[in-house]
Amino acid sequence: MAVSLTRFGTFAPMQYTRVLASISGEPAMLVVMQSHATEEQVRAVCARIESLGLKAHPIPGAARTAIGITGNDGAIDLGVLESLPGVIECIPVSKPYKLVSRDAKQEDTVLRIPTPRGDVLVGGGNVAMVAGPCAVETEAQCMVIAEQVAKSGCRLFRGGAYKPRTSPYSFQGLGEAGLKILAKVREVHGFGIITEAIDNETLDLVEQYADVIQIGARNMQNFSLLKRAGRARKPVLLKRGMSATLDEFLMAAEYILSEGNYNVMLCERGVRTFSDFSRNTLDLAVVPAVKKRSHLPILVDPSHGTGKRHKVLPLSLAAVAVGADGLLVEVHHEPENALSDGVQSILPEEFAQLSVEVRQIAEVLHRHVN
Amino acid sequence: MAVSLTRFGTFAPMQYTRVLASISGEPAMLVVMQSHATEEQVRAVCARIESLGLKAHPIPGAARTAIGITGNDGAIDLGVLESLPGVIECIPVSKPYKLVSRDAKQEDTVLRIPTPRGDVLVGGGNVAMVAGPCAVETEAQCMVIAEQVAKSGCRLFRGGAYKPRTSPYSFQGLGEAGLKILAKVREVHGFGIITEAIDNETLDLVEQYADVIQIGARNMQNFSLLKRAGRARKPVLLKRGMSATLDEFLMAAEYILSEGNYNVMLCERGVRTFSDFSRNTLDLAVVPAVKKRSHLPILVDPSHGTGKRHKVLPLSLAAVAVGADGLLVEVHHEPENALSDGVQSILPEEFAQLSVEVRQIAEVLHRHVN
């Protein structure tokens, strides 16, 4: 694996040397044999493992044998062992992600997002508030909302110029015209801008106009787009897919880092479950779970995560209390006229009240809101 | 529906008169016809509706007709309309729960749990802390844990004498001997006691020894047990089933209220999803969702909800921040020796720290911890 090391990362390539050296030294898998498996079958499985350049460690039990494997470099699909005679199942042991892992870098990554009024920090005790409309509709709309959320101390602005919509007949966003409005919001109000790219072409434009490139939930496994984002010179906000496991989520980030862009922040926005009273099920436990495994910061989007205005405020507070490194909140001054997702947007005055309470809860946790 | 009105409820039967009168007056269902449906088919569906003693309200559109229905008393299965010619689907409109609904009682229910040291309030701004081991193992174990959590100000003690275990070969609890230990914990440390009943026989005993009867997640739709709990003279803590929708959860509570016991508190403990990094997915958005629909208090159990010690603390804080009326936390002084669920129990000193932070966050929300 030839990793092209970072061009502009917030931490030095040096920190990665250990992981690059150790990738091939972990116990990678456990092969469990049937209780009737013959010694010959066990030997055949071991031979097959060794033929793959790996090392086999049989663990005989009174009733059944298991075989540990070390030396996997992560790129070989070991599932094939499962089809050998006498094998019941193969249990993966080592985690597949490398660069995003705390094994690769123990301290928290702190992202530094440049804005006209100085850098905004995300991660390592810094909690970021990101607010704005679901979709950029008009310059007037954005300016009104920007002015009001700025008063609450918010320094990062969000808004979609390219909208992935379930229906081809729904409003699809203003495109580059929307990006220009966002650039004007930055200029006038001093915000850092976060907006979504939906394919390689739009990513080129977003990289040019915005400060943070958002990859949406539906594109979390659009690997072509992830690789392109990994070659971008701007930080990336990666949203969790609607049915992504934690490993898949971290592996999607790994795609970006493996191309050389280490400036990645994750974002939980709810997963899809049977539970039908809210649009998605906000999986807040993913925050401590990510922090245990990875050095990357993780934000929470309670607007998409719940889909209903009256749930956004309590879930925002819960997200800060669980340790999230920031919030993405949809704010609209006239939600009943919004072209998209008005039903989950809160009012600027609700955002102002939220900002106060977020600061109070962050203080309980000895964290600092930007 | 003859509801035997409460014997010892915290609010007067009077409040229910309105709902009892109005149960049969709501638009109950919408029948959507195919775009090719003939007028004759529409008339036939209307006639069928009227033959059921209901009222049909056709809403003709340019392309397709829908038919609203009023007058359902909630006991008739209207699904049968779906099989009539020309019908695409039937969409239920009115909610099936009555007594648990805010329509029946607008103000929050505040439960009053009697303990040797005075009543503990739950609901209506009162946040309750409930702590103790997963399973009652020995008197010594319970006394040690009780003494330590009492120091943190905790006044409600939990611990299982009857344990529903996935395997018949796992520890199943001490039974009545465990209940006697819990009674001694009450006597010595002044706690109110919450413990689980798993069938009608054990409910008789739990009602005798404990202050709150717990119905576990696996029994949330054990309707025979719910009815028995509805005839009990003690408050009931009802846990959400692993795959229960919000409506099913509230309907399970409705079973208890419909038998005359209005002293019910709900408890979210995580639902089952594809997400595999934690034992369950804690669905905190259910807290504001319940509060919108029902007057009953709702607690959160972050121990079962996450299944891992390092997630219990952050999720506890999140649960209070989202507005839960209390926490059920598993505490064990020697989790590595616990007979059950040690891996999700926190230490007494962790609980002490948690209690401090819970109070601070409750204060931000202008709520009061008992």
Add this chain to the structure above:
Amino acid sequence: MAVSLTRFGTFAPMQYTRVLASISGEPAMLVVMQSHATEEQVRAVCARIESLGLKAHPIPGAARTAIGITGNDGAIDLGVLESLPGVIECIPVSKPYKLVSRDAKQEDTVLRIPTPRGDVLVGGGNVAMVAGPCAVETEAQCMVIAEQVAKSGCRLFRGGAYKPRTSPYSFQGLGEAGLKILAKVREVHGFGIITEAIDNETLDLVEQYADVIQIGARNMQNFSLLKRAGRARKPVLLKRGMSATLDEFLMAAEYILSEGNYNVMLCERGVRTFSDFSRNTLDLAVVPAVKKRSHLPILVDPSHGTGKRHKVLPLSLAAVAVGADGLLVEVHHEPENALSDGVQSILPEEFAQLSVEVRQIAEVLHRHVN
């Protein structure tokens, strides 16, 4: 573990001696250490394992160590190892079920259900058709349906006298009067009778009147009821819970076998997922999965599994094609007047057509329909 061996099982106790001897001889778990774990931490984990009476097998890798464990007797909760310093996670290896496993008994279990017209076989190539209404409503209703499905060659009749309903205001079944009607159906038409018990009291009655005791999905982890069913002298049909994993499903059956009743057949009836176009998601892959792990027969209930009449027929054929040992189908001659679940019942003439196609598909698989 003292297993009281079967009183009336279809296979001899002898076959179980091997499993009883070997329960304590399997590699039971793999403990994965952190990459920074010290040798001392590894030694401490090994010592803890040995102190539990088990054997530790360290597998050192270049980057990280894993520790295999053998000697687990299945009754100790090993999760506690996860809280020791230096441990990342514990991965269970051996399966928790014993008596239901193919390790315990390699050949298929064939159940023999006695009826007035001779035994009906289920399992081992014998496909059983079970038909009848969702709920027993009147004697006339049951007799009409019974007469018609008998004409299609059906020999097992189903119908609920005790109905677990989401709402306390829905029809709850006729109770013992319903059981008497079913007994009459047996007498007049020569059927074997399958009906559900919902608690210990109703199980006593069902055991007395019926030929097969059904445990419904909502009670799959009502362990008190499972133990009672394990002491019954009639075969048991155990439905999979709405969110039961395969292991939990098999462990629920293990509860019944562990009490001495080996005459158990499983039944898939759909699981709860995000997919909202059908009442449940019928998980047909569970059929080959059960057959790989267990000797018990497994049936499929496409009526509850889909919840819509037009899906029952195609899913019935699919269930037979996937290798199910039988079908439970709801049949009603007047589904639009059914008191329960009419929308998922098929007509007797549809059942007749289904029976013909089921026979044809079973023939392709060299299986025989009873």
Add this chain to the structure above:
Amino acid sequence: MAVSLTRFGTFAPMQYTRVLASISGEPAMLVVMQSHATEEQVRAVCARIESLGLKAHPIPGAARTAIGITGNDGAIDLGVLESLPGVIECIPVSKPYKLVSRDAKQEDTVLRIPTPRGDVLVGGGNVAMVAGPCAVETEAQCMVIAEQVAKSGCRLFRGGAYKPRTSPYSFQGLGEAGLKILAKVREVHGFGIITEAIDNETLDLVEQYADVIQIGARNMQNFSLLKRAGRARKPVLLKRGMSATLDEFLMAAEYILSEGNYNVMLCERGVRTFSDFSRNTLDLAVVPAVKKRSHLPILVDPSHGTGKRHKVLPLSLAAVAVGADGLLVEVHHEPENALSDGVQSILPEEFAQLSVEVRQIAEVLHRHVN
């Protein structure tokens, strides 16, 4: 909505005129008011509806009022009504898809896939077998597999040249070299070729080399790619996303049709659920559900749908029995050496046996295997 009508569709544009005319005439939503809603609130909601250019139909009940809406053109987000005072919830009534719907075209669409040996039909009683390796690895590999599956009568060949892989360190496919190998398979063995495109650039190439363009599950909501596929001059096979609802699945197809390409076949490949014994949960009920709502053919991929070789064969038979219009099966002559997904590939001789049984089951259903 200006739909550019098909350039090369298998059915005439004429058939769509009705739906284009009627899109704005359906009852689109039902607004349910609170039981305490005032008459003024009801009037305000009606006024708001009319101000959106729609028509309001109040349905007063004794306890609560509901308001039907007609005249929605599908492009307006009505969720905003939910935030008006007195409103409890908005229930969507009409389905959002138009061109894929049976309302738009009643008879089954039959796709005609050109191959060197004549057209292969898919849909309308024609069952298609598609076989080949997960990934194109070498020309030799493809030729061996192609020769063997051709002997079983298979006429459509599948194999990935671009592989979306969870890990950036896994084999990503041969790219255009792989497409050239597939073109050679077509030439030598007379197959029609189906292969996946993962972004706009690869779609250009796939369109050039293959006969059917596959859009994979992870890209089901990559709307940019769907629109590009809608402008392609080749048929499209669209796989269901891992957590896609039926409506989302059909709306993704609608994106393709709305750009003018009506030659779309759908493919169920398993959804993500809590059920952990198989890689995905194959949701076979989606087949009759699609057929009820849409005229498009739907295939099943039991290889990805189960992820285990021993489940592929029974689930393939089940898919044909449930009425699928075809199967996509991974076949590999040396699965233990496959670079990708060997564990779910079946052997050519297993495929031969499968083909025989598929034909027999199709015959029971009066369907014809190509």
